Amino acid sequence: MVATLKDVAGAAGVSVKTVSNVVNGYEFVKASTRERVLSAIEELGYQPNLAARNLRAGRTGVIGLAVPSLSFSYFAELADAVLEASRKLGFVTLIEQTGGDRDAELELLRGSRLSMLDGLLFSPLGMSTDDADSLNVDYPLVLLGERIFGGPTDHVVMQNVNGGYAATAHLIDSGRRRIAVLGAHVAERVGSASLRLEGYRRALADAGIDTGDELVVFREGWHRTDGAAATRELLDSGTPFDAIFALNDELALGALRVLHQDNVRVPDDVAVIGFDNLIEGQFAMPSLSTIDPGRADIAERAVAALIERIGDRDGHIGAPRMIEVPFTTVARESTLSMSAVTTAHSS
Incomplete structure (x- = not known):
């Protein structure tokens, strides 16, 4: 049988509300209590209902990744790394190919299809620094690549x-x-x-x-x-x-x-x-x-930055961040x- 919140609460000796607080990352839970709940979750194999949680939070649980073309091996391998990084954090990733065309990239940024996403990872090729103002959008956006610098979004770059x-x-x-x-x-x-x-x-x-x-x-x-x-x-x-x-x-x-x-x-x-x-x-x-260039690191940091922005409804994070990844x-x-x-x- 599928384990429920009530089953976890009984195994941990806490209330259902406490289990819910732990599952949803509520910070004001005693460390010893959190440990008991996490142990019970692991023992019972409890799986949180991500769809219900996202609905309550006003989210879809889906992010986007826009790249020029998956025919470039680099972008195919980057997409694979992003899919894995987002999956670990409980998000699904939809991939869009722009062909590296400036008009297609600009249309994507203002397109209605983004309404189904919580945020977007964006790697432009046709756009340039002259298009930086187009990155002023009303949804979480993290920039990848080296076509635009000094824009209004978090930017993950290689060296x-x-x-x-x-x-x-x-x-x-x-x-x-x-x-x-x-x-x-x-x-x-x-x-x-x-x-x-x-x-x-x-x-x-x-x-x-x-x-x-x-x-x-x-x-x-x-x-x-x-x-x-x-x-x-x-x-x-x-x-x-x-x-x-x-x-x-x-x-x-x-x-x-x-x-x-x-x-x-x-x-x-x-x-x-x-x-x-x-x-x-x-x-x-x-x-x-x-x-x-640290492709896996780029994916992990970009996904983490985007999800952090998605959860930052009150704007606590502040100014755009430049995140530089080490190379070997x-x-x-x-x-x-x-x-x-x-x-x-x-x-």
Whole structure:
């Protein structure tokens, strides 16, 4: 039989009201009483009626996640992490794809479909800082990504400049000096590409390495096909290079394919590092070195911030928060010799 509040109250030796207070997070409950109630809940397998609780609180128990496209592996893996993080906190997540189109993103923000949601996690691609005022909405909103800064909402960001610096420094530390970068965007003012490129240039400058613009390959798209085309362009140009920093892992995977086709040995002739730490990078041949931007951490912090805003009816949290997530450098076979990889695995 399904356990009820009354069953839990009887097992814990408290009133039904006390059990309800514990379940609903009421803070003024003695620690010893709370512990007895939680133990009884676990023992009986009691499941709170989330639908009824949300109805009483004026909520749906549903949040939204809007991303450009799930065809980008990064956003697919981010969506998976958001689904898991929200599930743990008792919320359901609905996913919307905008295609990275500015008009579609603006329409989503003011669309009637949001009435069924308690709040929205929003990762724009077509919008820019000029559109920051459009984020002034009457529902909880948390911004993701690097297209808009200084807006009126909580914003969870990755360390693009520092990550780009670390990727380039990793290549420099392995003895590389002619480091090409794939995926720069022409005339981009604010965005992942420009920020990661800034980190790349800072690392070269700090190392005293002066490389020309011929090592910067521009591509608006960041798919594998774009990485393959950029690498082909680089090889055909005759420009000497001994390393590639691809501004995301999909570009890097495309680069690995073309290098293999041309019998360029990785990492002996050319070392390759990406950015995003996609799962498939672990299974590339050779496995792909990358920057892990903290995707799971981004999801958890963004969901937690949104749910906190949903519960903050009286506005106690205050001003918008910038939440920066730490990153790590993941060194694999595409930048390390096999002997170095073996040593790293055994240490």
